Amino acid sequence: MKLLNKILTSIVCSTLISGNVMAADDCSNLKYKQEHPEHCQYAATDTNTSTYLMIGASVAAAGATIVALAGGASGGSSSGGSSYDASAQQYYSRTIMPTMISHHAVGNDISVSELESVISSREYDTSAKEYDDIQLAYSIARGYTGAGTTIAVFDTELGTFINERGREETQHAEYVLEALSGPIAPNATIEHHAIAYDKDNFMKYNPIGNIIAATNGANVYNNSWNVESIGADTIHSRKQLINLTSQNFVDAVSSAATQKDAIFVWAAGNNYSAQSGMLSAMPNVMPELNGHFVNVVAWDSETSTLADYSNACGVTQNYCITAPVTIKKQNGNVRPGTSFATPVVSAAIAVIREAWNYLPAATITQILFDTAADLGETGVDEIYGHGMLDLEAATRPVGTPTIAINDNVVQPLQIARVSASIAHNIKSANPTMAFFDKYGRDFETSVAGNISAQNRGLGFERLRGDDARVKFAFGDMEFGFYRNDMLSSTGFLATNGDTTTSYIGTNKSYNFGGFELFGRTQIGVARPQASNESVISSFSNIYTASAYVGVRGNDWSLSVGMPDTIVNGTMNLHLANGRTSSGDIVYNNYKIDMASIPAVEYTANWRFVTAGYVDNPYGTDEFYVFAKTKLSF
Structure with missing residues (x-):
C-alpha cells in the first residue's frame, strides 16, 4: 500500500534541559555537552535511522516513517528519531562562528524614546535577548501587531495528556500557541487544527491532508513538526515524497499554496543534523511551493550560534531562515525546539502582511530572506540559510525609493x-x-x-x-x-x-x-x-x-x-x-x-x-x- 496506511506517531525530538539535576557524564545529556564541548566534539548517540513505529512503550517494526514534533514538552525525554548525527557534529565543529550585524543609521523613523518605551516593557523584557536578535523593538515601535492575518497551527490537541510514565504533561500545541501570543504579532488571529492526539500519536497523512484542505481563510500555516528519521537531502522526487506520505497530503499542501496563496512555515527538526527533516524538502520536489515555504532553524541567543539541538538548513538553504526561541520555562531557560522558533517566523509574516496586505506570498517570503541578517559564511549557507530574521530591516524600505507620477510613470x-x-x-x-x-x-x-x-x-x-x-x-x-x-x-x-x-x-x-x-x-x-x-x-x-x-x-x-x-x-x-x-x-x-x-x-x-x-x-x-x-x- 506504499506506506499510505502506516500509523504515525510523534517523538519528542528536543533534548530537555533540567537546571536542578546534575548533568550526567554523558555527551547525550545536553547540559553536559554544553559545558564540556571538548569532550563531546565528535560524540554521538545512536545514529540508526531505521523506521520503527513507536507508540508509547510498544515498538512495531512496520517500516513507517517516524513523525516528530520539532520541540519538546515539559517532562519528556528524547527517544526514537531524536538521535544525534556524528557527521553533523564534526561538520559544525569546523564552521565559521557567526557575527551578528550591528545596526547603524537605520530606523530613522523611530525615536530613541519610542524604542526605550518598547524595550522597557515587561513583556519585551522576558525574552529581551531573543527579541533584540530579531530587532523586534522596531516593528513594535512602528505600530505593527499582526492584525488582519490568520495563522493556522497544525499541531497536537490542546490541554494536557498522560504520558507513557503515567504523568500529566502539557500538550505541545500549548507552547506553540504561547509563542504566537507574544509581542511580535499579538493581534494576529490564531486557528488551531489538531493533527496529533498527543506528542506520541499522530494522525495518518490522509486525514492530515484533509485538515489542510479544509482550512480556509488562513494566510500562514504553522507546522512545528517534521519527519526526523529521514533527511531532506534524501528526497529527490515528488513520487518519492508521495510514497512516504500520501497523494492527498501532497495535493492539499500544493493546493493551499497555489489556490490560497498560503505560506507554510516548517520546523527544521531537532537532530542537530546537517540536514533538516524530510518534510522541509517539499519545495525541492514541489516547485509550486517556492515562495510559499519557509524552513526554520533555531538560534541560541545565549551562545550566539545555531542551537545545539537544531538541524541545519542543508539542502533547504535557499528557503531557510534562522530565528530564536522566545518562550521560556518556569526556571527562565528557553524552551528548546525548532517547534518554538517556527511561530516566531509565522508571527513575523503576520507583521509584514499587516503593513502591506496586498503583497503576494512569494514577495513576503522574499522580503524575509533578503532582509535577514547574514550569519556564518557570507551569503546564503547550509547552516543558517539566509540568516537571522530581522524585523527592523523587513519593515523599512529596501532598495531605491521611487514615487508614482501616475499609474504608468x-x-x-x-x-x-x-x-x-x-x-x-x-x-x-x-x-x-x-x-x-x-x-x-x-x-x-x-x-x-x-x-x-x-x-x-x-x-x-x-x-x-x-x-x-x-x-x-x-x-x-x-x-x-x-x-x-x-x-x-x-x-x-x-x-x-x-x-x-x-x-x-x-x-x-x-x-x-x-x-x-x-x-x-x-x-x-x-x-x-x-x-x-x-x-x-x-x-x-x-x-x-x-x-x-x-x-x-x-x-x-x-x-x-x-x-x-x-x-x-x-x-x-x-x-x-x-x-x-x-x-x-x-x-x-x-x-x-x-x-x-x-x-x-x-x-x-x-x-x-x-x-x-x-x-x-x-x-x-x-x-x-x-x-x-x-x-x-
Whole structure:
C-alpha cells in the first residue's frame, strides 16, 4: 500500500534541559555537552535511522516513517528519531562562528524614546535577548501587531495528556500557541487544527491532508513538526515524497499554496543534523511551493550560534531562515525546539502582511530572506540559510525609493529643489505622499521632508537684465514679456524650465536738485507648465507684482524695492497616497496657495559695477556683485 496506511506517531525530538539535576557524564545529556564541548566534539548517540513505529512503550517494526514534533514538552525525554548525527557534529565543529550585524543609521523613523518605551516593557523584557536578535523593538515601535492575518497551527490537541510514565504533561500545541501570543504579532488571529492526539500519536497523512484542505481563510500555516528519521537531502522526487506520505497530503499542501496563496512555515527538526527533516524538502520536489515555504532553524541567543539541538538548513538553504526561541520555562531557560522558533517566523509574516496586505506570498517570503541578517559564511549557507530574521530591516524600505507620477510613470525619489517661497507654502500645507521600495511596498513621507529651498538668484537675473526681456514703451507705460526662474524646480516637482511672464508696468522719474528720483511698478501673469515627470498636475494663472524706488546721479544709483512676488495663484499636486488591498495605487489631490511675502532688494550701482543685497523672508539672504559693460569695435 506504499506506506499510505502506516500509523504515525510523534517523538519528542528536543533534548530537555533540567537546571536542578546534575548533568550526567554523558555527551547525550545536553547540559553536559554544553559545558564540556571538548569532550563531546565528535560524540554521538545512536545514529540508526531505521523506521520503527513507536507508540508509547510498544515498538512495531512496520517500516513507517517516524513523525516528530520539532520541540519538546515539559517532562519528556528524547527517544526514537531524536538521535544525534556524528557527521553533523564534526561538520559544525569546523564552521565559521557567526557575527551578528550591528545596526547603524537605520530606523530613522523611530525615536530613541519610542524604542526605550518598547524595550522597557515587561513583556519585551522576558525574552529581551531573543527579541533584540530579531530587532523586534522596531516593528513594535512602528505600530505593527499582526492584525488582519490568520495563522493556522497544525499541531497536537490542546490541554494536557498522560504520558507513557503515567504523568500529566502539557500538550505541545500549548507552547506553540504561547509563542504566537507574544509581542511580535499579538493581534494576529490564531486557528488551531489538531493533527496529533498527543506528542506520541499522530494522525495518518490522509486525514492530515484533509485538515489542510479544509482550512480556509488562513494566510500562514504553522507546522512545528517534521519527519526526523529521514533527511531532506534524501528526497529527490515528488513520487518519492508521495510514497512516504500520501497523494492527498501532497495535493492539499500544493493546493493551499497555489489556490490560497498560503505560506507554510516548517520546523527544521531537532537532530542537530546537517540536514533538516524530510518534510522541509517539499519545495525541492514541489516547485509550486517556492515562495510559499519557509524552513526554520533555531538560534541560541545565549551562545550566539545555531542551537545545539537544531538541524541545519542543508539542502533547504535557499528557503531557510534562522530565528530564536522566545518562550521560556518556569526556571527562565528557553524552551528548546525548532517547534518554538517556527511561530516566531509565522508571527513575523503576520507583521509584514499587516503593513502591506496586498503583497503576494512569494514577495513576503522574499522580503524575509533578503532582509535577514547574514550569519556564518557570507551569503546564503547550509547552516543558517539566509540568516537571522530581522524585523527592523523587513519593515523599512529596501532598495531605491521611487514615487508614482501616475499609474504608468515612476521615478526615483530624490530631493526636489524649489524656490524658497514655494517651499515655504508647501511646508505650510504639509501634504503627505507615498513612495515605494523595490518590492512595491508603500511608505508614507512628507513632501516637505523631500524638498530643498533654493534662492532665485536675483544677481543672475539682474546680470541678464533687458537681454531676457521683450518690451514696448508708450510714454510712461511699458508692456512686454520676459523669462525668469522664479517658478523653476527640479525632481518630482519639476517644471518645464524658465517661466514666461507677460507684464504691464509704469516708469516714473523726477529731477530734484541735480538728482533723478525714479520709481517703477509692474504686474504680471504667468502660466507655468509642469514636467511630465512631476507630481504637479497643473498651475492656475500665477499673478506677480514688483515695485522699486531709487535715486540716480551721473554715474551712480541707489534703489530699494520688491522683486517679482507671487500675489495670487495655486499649484495643484497629484500625490500617491498608498495602495488598496488589491494593490492599486491611491492618489490624493492637494491645492497649494502660491501667494508669498515679498523679499526686499537693496542695490547700489557705480558706473558698470552693481552690488545688491536681498532680504529673503523664507530662504537665505543673498548678496551679489557683478560688472556689466558694452565693448565697441
